[in-house]
Amino acid sequence: MKRFRRILRYIYGCLHRHSRKPHFYRHMNNRHIHRGMKGRYCNYDHFHRNIHVFRSFNEDVANNFTKLSCASPGRYELFEAYCDRKLRHRLLEMGFVPGEDLAVIDNSSLSGGGGVVIKIKGAKIALSSEVADKILLREKKNN
């Protein structure tokens, strides 16, 4: 029975590994499962190598920041982009500096697939939902 449960877990883990990218490990309980499996069935190297990134990412999500992919149209302030260096550089040079004002114009990833259109530094920029998932926003205070 124990072995059977393990096999089930293994299948579950593998399915999730394919359907979700590392950034999507939003909930702590998901991570428990994977940690339990470590070194036994699946190789979670990519996951553990970047674990500090996800930890702070998860903390930030918990601290009432919004992911760009979940943001409804409105004014926000850019907090941070959690991504690899190449994309970070690309975002930086397009004006995604932490603390910058950002307006979400249209977000079709809220209702099933699609991308996000935002305005930053006077430029209109379209992002796919994968990229938008890695960008954290802070609600802009009205003052």
Add this chain to the structure above:
Amino acid sequence: MSIPKKDITVVLVGNPNIGKSTIFNSLTGANQSVGNYPGVTVEKKDGFKSHRGYNINFVDLPGIYSLSAYSDDEIVSRDFLVNEKLDIVINVIDASKMERSLYLFTQIVELGISVMIVLNMIDILGLQGKVIDKEMMSNLLGVPVFIALTNKDIGITSILDYIVDVVEEGKLKKQITAKVDYGENIKEEIDKLEKLISKDPQLSKFPKSWLSIKLLDNDPLALKLVCKTDKKSIILSQLDRSREHIKRHFGNGVGTEIADRRYGFANSVVKTVIKKTDKKKIDMTEIIDNFVLNKYLGTPIFVIIIYIIFKFAFVFSEPIVNIFEKLFERLSDVVRSVILEELTRSLVVDGIIGGLSGVLGFFPLILLMFLAIAFFEDSGYMARAAFVMDKIMSKFGLHGKSFLPLMISTNGCAVPGILSTRTLDSKRDRIITMFVVPFMICGAKLPVCALITGAFFSSKNRANIMSLIYILSVIIAFATAKILSKTLLKGEPAHFVMELPPYHMPQIKGLLLKMWERSWLYLRKAGTVVVFMSVLVWAVFAYPRAPVDENLTKSEKAAVQLKYGLAGRAGKILEPLFKPIGMDASRTIAFVAGLAAKETIVSTLGTIYSIEGSNSCNSKSLRKKIACDEDWSPLKGLSFLVFCLIYTPCAMCVIVFFKESGSSYRYLALIVVGNAVFAWVTSFVVFQIGTLLKIGV
């Protein structure tokens, strides 16, 4: 002129999509040449202009956001700026997005080159209800500022005057005062690095402060430079300490901190220079985007626009195509009456004129197709289309931008299609896109489709069948992309981050230039490969001459020659290979000829059927001859068509593919052999299933 002309090199730099090429076009006129930077597939645009006795050589660098080393465009631009000897840099700045344009400007200034600023998109700034103070900007930055008024000539002449003035006087009139304040902490570290760099003779060739900032920014190319020198261990250890220090001090990475400072500088400039007026006009871009980017309306609008492009190309090219056809008919009649000797006449009429008309017949269609695409590209819609398509494309392992190459190839030509994959950032996306581009129905495959559908389907169904074939080609392309992205080229498509430029009316000159650049690639292929090939095909049929038998009629003689000629023999040898997919010797030969260029498929069939006078059908047109022929059937026609759609692309396309894919023999083998096998298997399945079910036999 008595004074010898002096050469001046001027470089245009600026962000993408800010009308840089418009300014380039009006600065240079039509005196342009497009080439490649050595080693990389980045387009190099040169233009010349004579002004006040000087030869001004303009170089248009690719549109970039910064001078780092994360893409080929950036590497090429910064290498050009650092290594080449140039007199002045024109930085084109988008007035409506000045902050980001100035971000690039700060990096150019750090290189220590003479810079002048040309402001563009002033009208869009006006729409936002803002005005810019040109004088103040010039004083603040210490850099001459011009406003580009491309519709009037005044702006351009004063820019040219200024360039000549600068070269005559040997230096800029003003001292550049623009300098980014990096703050004490970073400045200290920069100074430390600068000292180390100046000790090294190799590194001190480069602008010191620029190099040290780049090192702090962890720029791969700057690091490579340092690693080549003897002092590398000292510099690298200092670098590590500096980076650690800055990181601890600010809590952010160094890259973010430097970018932040640069933007801070740009922001302060913008705040002093741009003034708000109360009048805010309606922004059409926002209104149009509400519809175009809408979740529900986006895709239908995209489909409608594609339909408009095709319809425009087909409707307007038809009269020109007809004129061309008549012209060629008249020409061959004239040649027939002039040249009396049979063999030469056959060479000129069947070989050269036949081949040329096959190519030029479709040239107007391709020209208009490219014009329509260029219009939507320059107006700013194509960026939106890429965004709308990205959701679907990414499911097949393609990038949103991949759709433009596919679009150019459909009814156009795969060669400019492959070249336009250069806009894709990741190598993997590029190669997948290049693989699937030749599957589209290009201008050369179109006659094949028209021939087969015309021969076997009633005129009522013809249009529907044609659309089905188009859909089939798209399905084949997307399925191949999916397979490739799952097997050979694993991975995710590059991240989709794309700027959506504001809509504007394209400049006619720019449209025509763009159209011509792409069609020229097609025409060049037509002028060389296709004509040569059609002569070759003719020769292969005509030689060796069959022994003359006086008893036979003229048509019987022709039939004997067809079998006796080299092509006939080769067809006989290859026939068993193509028998399972329902092909006979003549079609086999057409396929072989099609390897050189797809245009020759129809012309080869035409040659065969024109020699084959024994055909029971006495009609003139090839379409009717095929319809009468007992050896053809609708199923065989379909199998023929499927094979044509998939098998090895034309020689020109393969060559361009080889060059653009980084001269990889693996991919070359895959596209040449793989496609042929893939085509054979697909046709085999179609033909055998059809035969079993007795459909269209």
